[in-house]
Amino acid sequence: MAETVFSRPGALAPVTTHYCPGCTHGIIHRLVAEVIDELGVRERTVGIAPVGCGVLAYNYFTVDFQEASHGRAPAVATGIKRARPDLIVFTYQGDGDLASIGMGEIVHCANRGEKVTVVFVNNAIYGMTGGQMAPTTMPGQIATTCPLGRDVEQCGYPIRIVELLSTLRTPAFVARTAVHTPLHAVNAKEMLRRAFRYQVAGTCFSLVEVLSTCPTNWGLPPAEANRWLDQNMMPYYPLGVFKTPEGADRAPKPAAGD
């Protein structure tokens, strides 16, 4: 008798997504759903969808969802978690949503140590609105609002969210990962698993940044997009665990007068 060795996660809805061919949102959705399944928390999980390509994420999971306004998902997550600490609350946000218009919300959500999980998908561009420059767009990278390439003299350098959040004293789990190869995807799932576990245990805020591709707006075939990510984003956005709640005890001593 045949044995089922691979199937759709229960937390993933049996529907077709709107994502472009080659986009890595689908992989990330699946990894999140697998983790929700493995932790057995589907029936007490509430997701928060962003404004951006993930805006319809509420159609793709079999968990309750709230749709936030642009950038405000961490505030919405705070409201849900404070109202119902027994729920497992995660946001799913892109780089325009989280690192630009929602910078205030993500920093303060992390700094308050809200016991929520943030899945931060960084594809270095505004996808849904048609390929505009994001805070994470690489120097020289062409986008519709920097047609000659990102000029760091005018626009500054790409913002590294996990490094920025890692400076906060409040205990947290903060990591960066990628999904453009199977090996990276396996690692990404492990990071997501750790992030959700910290929340289930009520330990701390957790955020996993996932480097992602946008073949459509990068103007590259999917395989080339994967190579572009590897060659251009990976050196600037190093992968790894940047902060753990256990490590918080070894944080630098406060400066004099602090």
Next chain:
Amino acid sequence: MAKKLMKGSEAIGEAAIQAGCRLFFGYPITPQNEIPEYMSLRLPQVGGCFVQAESEVAASNMLYGAAGAGERVMTSSSSPGISLMSEAVSYLAGAELPVVIVNIVRAGPGLGGILPSQGDYFQATRGMGHGDFRLLVLAPWSIQEAANLVQDAFDLADYYRNPVLVLGDGLIGQMMEPVEFRSDRQPIKPLEPKTWASTGCHGDRPTNIINSLFLDPEVLERHNFKLKAKFDAMVRDEIRSAAYGTDGDYDVLVVAYGTVARVCSTAIEELRERGVRVAMVRPITLFPFPYRAVREAALRASSVLVVELSTGQMIEDVQLALEGARPIHFHCRVGGMLVTPDEVMEKVDRILAGAAAEVSHG
């Protein structure tokens, strides 16, 4: 429960707690800081939660999350902060989430000043944010009424699944008056369990999605008409106003709301002692506006006097009510200056002497 002398801000906070509010998200802004300060102390005592947000933008979106999870939740702010919340208020109305928002109005525009004003009437009654929606707006004139209206606001918000705004000013926030909370208070509307809330999708039930995004125009049009039906029901069922001195004959009808109506009532008492025939209608709901009550009372007078702490906002609703049937006179103080009873009396005297100009704007 015996009457207790309370500051307006504390009465508003305590009323919310007595109404079952267990979550408050806010951001400091004068002149309403005593409300979040009170909640930060009291909510943990009743098993609730207070969060000082990083901004009004964040606070109002925390409201969205908590209301979406089915809890009774409130915020308070003052005019510039309310403007920042107007984005979320649009989403709250679109997603049909019940919340209570208290605006202790200060003078504007911009940073303006911190003293009482009614300059946010248009913002409050014309939907506040982008899109096609209304807020139910309640305007108290005393501390007891503020407490009662805050409690009613939670029932109305839950019943209509819509934000409800309580519009006060610094006088309401700062005055001290005796307040009584009834321990046997019952909801003023029949309330259903919040089966729509995002509280975890158990078993086979379809997922609950809190959302204001409808990409299909036919679906969004249906949603817009559904919201419209709620606003129509508010107009049909929720209009509140109070009348003073309308039993007998009178020549001048005063229309004023909130603390200004309180000032006017003092003037009216003195005028009536002098034999001047003057009465007042006080709108308590600003949306829905008591057009009929204002019109019917006005038609029994020879002229109408609107008194506001704005350069003329509610007067437009009075004009809509009267449709030119009576001359409308106007008196205001703005910038944080208050109307005095003497000013109102002088204005009424001048109207009766035929000296005061009829308002011509609108």
